Amino acid sequence: MAVHTPMHSTVGGPLSYTHPSPLPPGTLVRVRLGTRPLLGVVWEAPPDAEPVPAHVQLRALDAVLPLPPLDATWLRLVAFAARYYQRSLGEIAMAGLPPALRSATPEQLAKRLQPPAPKKPPRKSARAAAEAAVEPVAALPAPPEAAVTLSAEQRGVVDQIAQHPGPFLLYGSTGSGKTEVYLRVVQRALEADPQAQALVMVPEINLTPQLQERFATRFAPLFGPQSVVSMHSGMTEVQRLKSWLAAHQGQARILLGTRMAVFASLPGLKVIVVDEEHDPSYKQEEGARYSARDLALWRGHASGAQVLLGSATPSLESWHASDPAVGRYLRLHMPSRIGAGALPRVRLVDMRQQPKRTVFAPPLLEAITARVQRGEQSLVLLNRRGFAPVLFCTDCGWKSDCPHCSAHQVFHKGDRSLRCHHCGHTQRVPPACPSCGNPDILPLGKGTEQLEEELARLLRNVQRPDGQPARVGRIDADTTRHKGALEAQLAQVHEGEIDVLVGTQMVAKGHDFRRITLVAAVQPDGALFSSDFRAPERLFCLLMQAAGRAGRDAGYVSDQGSQPEMWVQTAEPQHSVFTALRQHDYPAFAARQLQERHDAGMPPFAFQTLVRADAKTQAAAQDFLRAVSDAARQGQLPHLDDVFLYPPIPMTVQRVANVERAQMLIEAADRRALQRFLHAWQPWLHWVRSQPQYKGVVRWLMDVDPLSL
Incomplete structure (x- = not known):
């Protein structure tokens, strides 16, 4: 039985319970662990499991839930994820099930599974009834596929996918029509098999509604209004349970979701699409740190489903795997935009040649002004929310540091607050410096809130074609906190109510803004100067994705007599990232980065794991990591000679919520050697943690294949 055992307990495998009759693996049941009622999944006993001693009295199951068992492929997926990411079986199994299911009793679930009683139709007059009897029943509208003509590149890609098992990496420029390819591939699979299901994944919640609308428009006429469902953390627990049940029972043919959807129960799974596969949001950063993209590939292989990864800026791991010399994926290429639309011209502004403290260079401001006057839209990108990263005292040097973290509190002007974006601590802005009493405390640096205010000031005399003043809007995590806020703000952009949109990376990818012709x-x-070796890759991907928001509607751009542009303000215009960006040359950028990583022995040419310790003091955290490193050497663990254990260091933000954090990197040239070493090391980590001198260690965890160092 797989149940969610306490974190870091030594009980990580299945537990034994009794039941009067045999239950197939995958059956969902209610059990007790101690005094806690829990959801459990019946699991096949491991081959090396020892028989239960005769004197041990096992507990009986509390109840069996009235649902079909989870299929064998789902069970293998969970087992693999637990093994690979060094987590307990029950933790991964429960993470893959909706919260409302974990707490549901058989009676509650049975009630939910009952079909709703049909509503009684309103009473009609005799004349209305007679008219209705002869009125023809409206047929479901025909799917709009016939109205969509594939480009030669799209047609070639769809044909290749039909002829090969995959997995595939679809490298298509922004606006090349990757979504239409997804639709065609899914439709072919669903029409070929009446039981077939498809999983379509997106990296972020805000991309789900527009994709669901497009899929529902295409497939509801073919397979019914309930054939497309979603699953993401923005839904209520009841909504997530409803979607999960529809997928588990085969009623939903297509499931759209974020990374959590990779664990959804889809017994008829035939196609998996991972859109924007490069996005780091597919990596879970709390709890079980799994990569949904990598698990999607494993699940596709295990279930015989085709897997299609898509991106205009693939991750370097996927690009390397799709190299013909490596041959793990089949690379498909769509370099052209639909409708003969041109990729935006990239213009670099050397900020060293601009006056000090310039926020918007005059040429950029002139370009934005011209777009507003023509009725076009612009997008200004800054990946930092708030008004300013920190408040600063000009007299004593005081900064608005968080009292609980080794980080600054960000100044938010709208509500005059200081907020820590790490622990959530919030306080009012002090009227004077808390250190010296100086009333002259100033914002230092720029945030999206400040850019919005500055642009509104600079454009206050600029008019739209209808004579109305220019309108500046902002979309970031602060403006979209409330339910429905993001959808409402995106609708304003699509309807042309916003002329200049200021936003973070959440609006820089995936959105189809038809009137935006300039991105800055x-x-x-x-x-560019981060200690994380992945930083240039993340920056290039973000800028390429942001550039792709400009000029997506070739007809609109042509009618306007305009040209899409991407402006970049930088003090390093000669940097290789910007050189490749100007040419929209991802292959050249990827080749350079992969060569550097190969020379340095970095992923994808090596494999890494981070071991992190959280403790009451930094010394205690680092001492624990040194102790487990010494234990690995003293215990002569398997493959010790094949791995390299770096010394422990503080994390970049070393204190969060009054907890000190340290980390240690383990690296190996061979993935299997690293995995076998980690598996053998686990008991030693538990043993060291149990020693009295490490009582100050709050927790430890492993992050396999980390995305940030």
């Missing part, structure tokens, strides 16, 4: 990145240089 105002402060991208910070990522």
Whole structure:
């Protein structure tokens, strides 16, 4: 039985319970662990499991839930994820099930599974009834596929997918029509098999509604209004349970979702699509740190489903795997935009040649002004929310540091607050410096809130073609906190009510803004000098994706007599990232980065795991990591000679919510050697943690294939 055992307990495998009759693996049941009622999944006993001693009295199951068992492929997926990511079986199994199911009793679930009683139709007059009797019944509208003509590139890609098992990497430029390819591939699979199901994954919640609308428009006429469902953390627990049940019982043919959807129960799974596969949001950063993209590939292989990864800027791991010399994926290419639309011209502004403290260079401001006057829209990208990253005292040097974290509190001007984006601590802005009493405390740096205010000031005398003043809007995590806020703000952009949109990366990818013809990145240089070797890749992908928001509607651009542009304000215009960006040359950028990583022995040419310790003091955290490193050497663990254990160091933000954090990197040239070493190391980690001198260690965890160091 797989149940969610306490984190870091030594009980990580299945537990034994009794039941009067045999239950097939995958059966969902209610059990007790101690005094806690829990959801459990019946699991096949491991081959090396020892028989239960005769004197041990096992507990009986509390109840069996009235649902079909989870299929064998789902069970293998969970077992693999637990083994690979070094987590307990029950933790992964429960993470793959909706919260409302974990707490449901058989009676509650049976009630939910009952079909709703049909509503009584309103009473009609005799004349109305007679008219209705002869009125023809409206047929479901025909799917709009016939109205969509595939480009030669799309047609070639769809044909290749039909002829090969995959997995595939669809490398298509922004606006090349990747979504239509997804639709065709899914439709072919669903029409070929009446039981077939498809999983379509997106990296972020805000991309789900527009994709669901497009899929529902295409497939509801073919397979019914309930054939397309969603699953993501923005839904209520009841909504997630409803979608999960529809997929588990085969009623839903298509499931759209974020990374959690990779664990959805889909017994008829035939196609998996991972859109924007490069996005780091597919990596879970709390709890079980799994990669949904990588698990999608494993699940497709295990279930015989085709897997299609899509991106205009693939991850370097996927690009390397699709190299013909490597041959793990089949690379498909769609370089052209639909409708003969041109990719935006990239213009670099050397900020070293601009006056100090310039926020918007005059040429960029002139370009934005011209777009507003023609009725076009612009997008300004800054990946930092708030008004300013920190408040600063000009007299004593005080900064608005968080009292609980080794990070600054961000100044939010709208509600005059200081907020820590790590622990959530919030306080009012002090009227004077808390250290010296100086009333002259100033914002230092720029955030999206400040850019919005500055643009509104600079454009206050600029008019739209209808004579109305220019309108500036902002979309970030602060403006979209409330339910429905994001959808309402996106609707304003699509309807032309916003002329200049200021936003973070949440609006830089995936959205189809038809009137945006200019995109500007105002402060991208910070990522160029990061200690994280993945920072240039993340920056290039973000800028390429942002550039792709400009000029997506070739007809609109042509009617306007306009040309899409991407402006980048930088003090490093000669940097290789910007050189490749100007040419929209992802292959050249990827080749350079992969060569550098190969020379340095970095992923994808090596494999990494981070071991992190959280403790009351930094010394305690690092001491624990040194102790487990020494234990690995003293215990002569398997493949010790094949791995390299770096010394422990503080994390970049070393204190969060009054907890000190340290980490240690383990690296190996061979993935299997690393996995076998980690598996053998687990008992030693538990043993060291149990020693009295490490009482100050709050927790430890492993992050296999980390995306940030």
